Amino acid sequence: MQPVATCANRERQFPEVRDVSNRVRILSVVLFLGFSVALHAQAVPSGGGSGCPGDTVDRMGEEIAKQSRAFLGKLSKAVQEDDKKRVASMLHYPVNVHIADKTFPVHNPEEFMLNYGRIVNRSVKAKLLDEKSSRCLFSSPEGFMVGDGEVWFKEFSPGVFKVFTFNLGDSPNGDALKP
Numbered sequence: 001m002q003p004v005a006t007c008a009n010r011e012r013q014f015p016e017v018r019d020v021s022n023r024v025r026i027l028s029v030v031l032f033l034g035f036s037v038a039l040h041a042q043a044v045p046s047g048g049g050s051g052c053p054g055d056t057v058d059r060m061g062e063e064i065a066k067q068s069r070a071f072l073g074k075l076s077k078a079v080q081e082d083d084k085k086r087v088a089s090m091l092h093y094p095v096n097v098h099i100a101d102k103t104f105p106v107h108n109p110e111e112f113m114l115n116y117g118r119i120v121n122r123s124v125k126a127k128l129l130d131e132k133s134s135r136c137l138f139s140s141p142e143g144f145m146v147g148d149g150e151v152w153f154k155e156f157s158p159g160v161f162k163v164f165t166f167n168l169g170d171s172p173n174g175d176a177l178k179p
Helices: 007-013 015-043 062-080 084-088 109-114 122-129 131-135
Strands: 091-099 102-106 138-140 143-146 151-157 160-167
Touching (some): 062 122, 062 131, 062 160, 084 109, 091 109
Antiparallel strands (some): 091 102, 138 143, 151 160
16 A cells, blocks of 8 residues: 655655745735735725825825915815905916807906906806815816816916916806906
């Protein structure tokens, strides 16, 4: 009768089997960990933990993200308080206002304040006052986008942010701005 071949017997007779067996175990653990990390990376939304898949401002660095969100907070507060003069001071002139397929340049603070209700309409206000807009801030080489592009701003000089574009979609209150 022949002895029963067990793993222990095989490993004693052939030490290289033990080495291969250990290598397979190690490789399995490494592959499992790598796969787990890859799955976790897919499950975590981009946006630096903001919970917003479109948020890219955090990728630009902590300081610029902080400054851009601070500017958006000041702009939102001015809009919430209907402080037309303060909002007007936060724009880079001429500011472009896009309504439907037309662009209207607003040349100065007086012209902006005259058209404030048309430019800072309910839709723009809603996006600026939505807490999610600050968390879900999108950035690109053109600047920072609020909401679905209703408001764009950028840093014109170190630490100085200004709004340069409003996108109003279809004409909210008439199809032109007052000069």
